[in-house]
Structure formats: C-alpha cells, structure tokens
Amino acid sequence: MYIMQSSSVARLAQVLNRFPSRLTSTGGRPSAPLGSRILTDPDDIFKYNMWDHVQWTEEDKETFRQKAEENSRKQIPLKEQGRFDKEAWQYWDRFYRTHQDKFFKDRKWLFLEFPELLPSGSRSQAASRSLGDERGADRDGRQQQHNRPTDLPNPQDSGDAATQAASFPGQHASHRILEIGCGVGNSVFPIIDSIKETDAFLYCCDFSPCAIQLVKGHPAYDEATCRAFVHDIREESSFPFPTQSLDVILAVFVLSSIHPDRIPGVVKRLSTYLRRGGIFLFRDYGRYDFSQLRFKKGRCLSENFYTRGDGTCAYFFSKEDVHDLFSNAGLEEVQNLEDRRLQVNRGKKVVMHRVWMQSKYRKTYLPPAS
Structure with a gap:
C-alpha cells in the first residue's frame, strides 16, 4: 500500500513550486475540467478531503511503477x-446482494463533466443544478464542456437507422442514452431526474440480475423514461434497440x-449502436x-489486471490504452484525460494518490451498408 507520509508531503511542496502556472488557483473556475480545488x-493539505490536478514527481512515478511491478510478480x-x-x-451479483444500494453514492457530477x-x-440547467449540489458538499463543482459539434448533421435525419426499424422502447425519443454496467442506478437516477421533462430516453443494463432488480424497484424508476434490463456486454447478443440509434x-x-x-x-460492438x-x-x-x-501479492491475473477478495476484477488503464481502445473502434477523440x-x-493524516481516466470519443462517420 502506498500512502503519502510527511516526507512525501515535503516533496509535494517542491512540485508546487516547480509548476506554479498549472497549480495556481485564481479563485474562479479553471479552464480545465475535472475539478477546481487546487493545492497551492x-x-x-489536510484542509479538504480531495485535491485536483496533482503533479507527480519522477520519484513518485518510479515508486508507483515499482509497487505495481512488485505486486504483479506472483500471478494467479x-x-x-x-x-x-x-x-x-455471479461475483458481481453476490456483491449487489450483499451491499444492495448502500455501497456507491449517486453521481451528481455527471452533467458537469x-x-x-x-x-x-x-x-445548462442540469449543469447548474449539479454545480449547486457539489458546492454544498466537501467537493468541487466541475466544468461543462464539449457540446455536440455544429458541423455534424442532426441525428434525426433521414439516415437514422432507428427511424427505419421495427417498434422498440424509446423509439420516439429524439435523444437516446445507454448506460452499460449501471449497477444499482447511481448514474441512472440522476439522469432520469434530468430527462423526465425532455424528449429523451435512457436504457441501462447490467449482467447482475440483482442490480437490475434494485433499479426497477427504486421509486424513481419510470418505464416511460427508462428501460432497465439484464445484459452481458461481453457477449454478442442483441439490445432492445437497433444499431445506429444512440446519441x-x-x-x-x-x-x-x-x-x-x-x-x-466490447467497445467495437457497442460503437455500432451510436x-x-x-x-x-x-x-x-x-x-x-x-x-x-494496495493489491497484495497473489491477486494479479495479468499485467495491470487484478482480482479482489470477493472475486470481482479491476483493470487499470493508461492514457495510451484508452486512446487505442476507442480509436481502433473507429471513434474520434474529443477528450482523453488522466x-x-x-x-x-x-x-489519520494520510494522503493517497488517486488516478482516474476520463475520455470522450465521437462517431464521425457511419460504416457503409453491407
């Protein structure tokens, strides 16, 4: 486990001095997304629970690399x-049966990012509401960006495959969303709340029957706005909507x-539905x-891929992984951030380095009809 102690905090001070232009807060929202709480x-450091846009020293990078290499030496x-x-x-179904809807919080940051x-x-309205929610909590708001490009045709044009298909749930919506791996609805219900008075429709799926049962049993679940269903995205099986039908x-x-x-x-198959x-x-x-x-030795399955004690697994992406993954599926990069x-x-006066990938990739063309 790597936890930043006092010596690492001292090194952080050196980093702050080395990158003043990147880490200085002006009191307003920065031009970059992913948060505005900057440690200067x-x-x-112990004033808040989280700090954004953190720089790593070369020493940090080497420490992290060595830690990952060490806990990967002994593989299952x-x-x-x-x-x-x-x-x-089955592992994820057991997870949701154990934790129900108590493990994760609703993702109110969704509409700002x-x-x-x-x-x-x-x-604009949803982003403002989300920003207000975030300001009331011990986290920052996040910046809205990247609306639909104006040089692309309206998705409701005559070439829309959905308008030519048989009847399906949400067929009359002008804006269709699919969430894969929806779990117990921590994204689903913020989305439903924001689209219920719009001409939009949400599909959500998970391969855990328990998770989908919990979503459907939620008081905010509304079949007029949302269709939840069990689906294993790893397999080549059909969805309840046609290809080229999702926004x-x-x-x-x-x-x-x-x-x-x-x-x-998985990404290539899903991309055919955009x-x-x-x-x-x-x-x-x-x-x-x-x-x-913090994975212990003996939990590694393959490079950067591990299994937890409950049998669920986790892969850790690099920026290059993400770009190759979506580009090879024929999508164009809009955003790819670490x-x-x-x-x-x-x-406990300890600090942990967190790293997440956030990316957006757009479908700029349709494949020729076969």
Whole structure:
C-alpha cells in the first residue's frame, strides 16, 4: 500500500513550486475540467478531503511503477484464472446482494463533466443544478464542456437507422442514452431526474440480475423514461434497440471489470449502436491508482489486471490504452484525460494518490451498408 507520509508531503511542496502556472488557483473556475480545488500551499493539505490536478514527481512515478511491478510478480495460475471471467456476473451479483444500494453514492457530477448526456436544451440547467449540489458538499463543482459539434448533421435525419426499424422502447425519443454496467442506478437516477421533462430516453443494463432488480424497484424508476434490463456486454447478443440509434453510451467504472482481452471487442460492438455524431463517455481506473498499488501479492491475473477478495476484477488503464481502445473502434477523440488527485484522510493524516481516466470519443462517420 502506498500512502503519502510527511516526507512525501515535503516533496509535494517542491512540485508546487516547480509548476506554479498549472497549480495556481485564481479563485474562479479553471479552464480545465475535472475539478477546481487546487493545492497551492502544502500546509493546507489536510484542509479538504480531495485535491485536483496533482503533479507527480519522477520519484513518485518510479515508486508507483515499482509497487505495481512488485505486486504483479506472483500471478494467479492460468488454470485458476478462467473462473474470474466465466463467473464474473455471479461475483458481481453476490456483491449487489450483499451491499444492495448502500455501497456507491449517486453521481451528481455527471452533467458537469458529461453534459452530452442531456439534450442540448437541457444542459445548462442540469449543469447548474449539479454545480449547486457539489458546492454544498466537501467537493468541487466541475466544468461543462464539449457540446455536440455544429458541423455534424442532426441525428434525426433521414439516415437514422432507428427511424427505419421495427417498434422498440424509446423509439420516439429524439435523444437516446445507454448506460452499460449501471449497477444499482447511481448514474441512472440522476439522469432520469434530468430527462423526465425532455424528449429523451435512457436504457441501462447490467449482467447482475440483482442490480437490475434494485433499479426497477427504486421509486424513481419510470418505464416511460427508462428501460432497465439484464445484459452481458461481453457477449454478442442483441439490445432492445437497433444499431445506429444512440446519441450517448456511458461507461463509468465498468470496462475495468472485464478481462482486458475482451474489452476491445466490447467497445467495437457497442460503437455500432451510436449514430453519426454520437459519443462514447468513459470514466474508469487509471494506471497506478492507489487501489492498484494496495493489491497484495497473489491477486494479479495479468499485467495491470487484478482480482479482489470477493472475486470481482479491476483493470487499470493508461492514457495510451484508452486512446487505442476507442480509436481502433473507429471513434474520434474529443477528450482523453488522466485525472490525478490527492485523497486525504484528515483523521489519520494520510494522503493517497488517486488516478482516474476520463475520455470522450465521437462517431464521425457511419460504416457503409453491407
């Protein structure tokens, strides 16, 4: 486990002096996304629970690399690894049966980081509401950016495959969203709340029947706005909507749970459901995140891929991983960011390096008809 102690805090002071232009807060919101709580004085480190846009020293990078290399040396034997892929849905189903909806919090930051989730006319209002929620908590608000490009055609044009398909849920919506790996609805219900008075429709799926049961049993679940269903995105099975019919696909901490050999195929299949101009929104674990470094020896399945004690798995992406993954699926980069933060335990006076990837990739063309 890597925890920043006093010596590391001293090194952080050196970094702050080395990168003043990147780490200075002006009191307003910065032009960059992913938060505005910037640590400029090391003496303030225990003032808040999280600090944004953190720089790493070369010493930090080497320490992290060595930690990951060390906990990866002893891998689970190949003959035992198959069950973590084959029985993945069972491990996650057991997870949700144990924790129900108590483990994760609703993602109120969604619309500030991912305004593309909403129809264009609803984005400013939802982002403002989310910013207000975040300011009331011990976290920062996040900046809205990247609306639909004006040089792309309206997705409701005559070439929309959805308008030519048989009847399906949400077919009359002008804005369609799919969340994969929705869990118990921590993204679903903020989205439903924001689209219920718009001409938008949300699909959400998970391969855990328990998770979907919890979503459908939630008092805010509304079939007029949302369709939740059990689906294993790793398999080549059909969705309840046609190809080229979605405006947005949302994947938040889900692709990391899949064996890395399967992920490219998953992204390619999902991308066929995006319209021209549709966007794939991605947020997940980054390379050398604290949670990667604290894995014990013997929990590694393959490079940067681990299994937890409960059988669920986690892969840790690099920026290059993400770019190759989506570019090879025929999508164009809009955003590909490494979100580095300091997470602070003020009671124990320790600081942990967190790393998440946040990316947006757009479909700029449709494949020729076969």
